[in-house]
Amino acid sequence: MSVSVSDLVREFHEACGLEARDRPAEVSAKLARHRQDLIEEEVGELAEAAAEGGLAEFAHELADVVYVAFGTALVHGIDLEAVLAEVHRANMSKLGPDGRPTLRADGKVLKGDRYRAPDVAAVLRAQGWEPRPAAE
Ligand SMILES: [Mg+2]
Known part of the structure; x- marks a missing residue:
């Protein structure tokens, strides 16, 4: 363990x-x-x-x-491990269909068509988060 x-x-x-x-x-x-x-x-x-x-x-x-x-x-x-897993999922979606990254000249990994941003709010809701109602 x-x-x-x-x-x-x-x-x-x-x-x-x-x-x-x-x-x-x-x-x-x-x-x-x-x-x-x-x-x-x-x-x-x-x-x-x-x-x-x-x-x-x-x-x-x-x-x-x-x-x-x-x-x-x-x-x-x-639960930060769960949030990290969601950020990792999003980062991995930066890869192209060939599994390779597109790099900017300075080496930063660029987002492609397959990129899906992390949905951290959904991860927190799954952990029992109840967002405050928006102020009126
Ligand atoms: Mg120190």
Whole structure:
């Protein structure tokens, strides 16, 4: 049995008494800001490691970015692995019928006729998300 990143991060949140939700929901502006600050702090450390650190430090900070991102998903009750799978599906639909990508001059993979954008709202609804009614 393999342990997912989501499981590891949930273990950490539960051990530390941090927030964790079981279904997607909007959170308070204060909590959302706090999570955003944590992500930005880790992205800053990643940039420093990329500029000045060795590969091990870079890998550490890269893992911190992913870890805090998964923690932010957990705080919002989002099963991020499922969202990632939907993003992956969309990315794979960029390939042509021959299974090959069309690349821009700088190497970016372009979207072709077969591209289908990710439907993240549908993934969240499948996780039990009930979107707020639009404001009138
Ligand atoms: Mg760090």
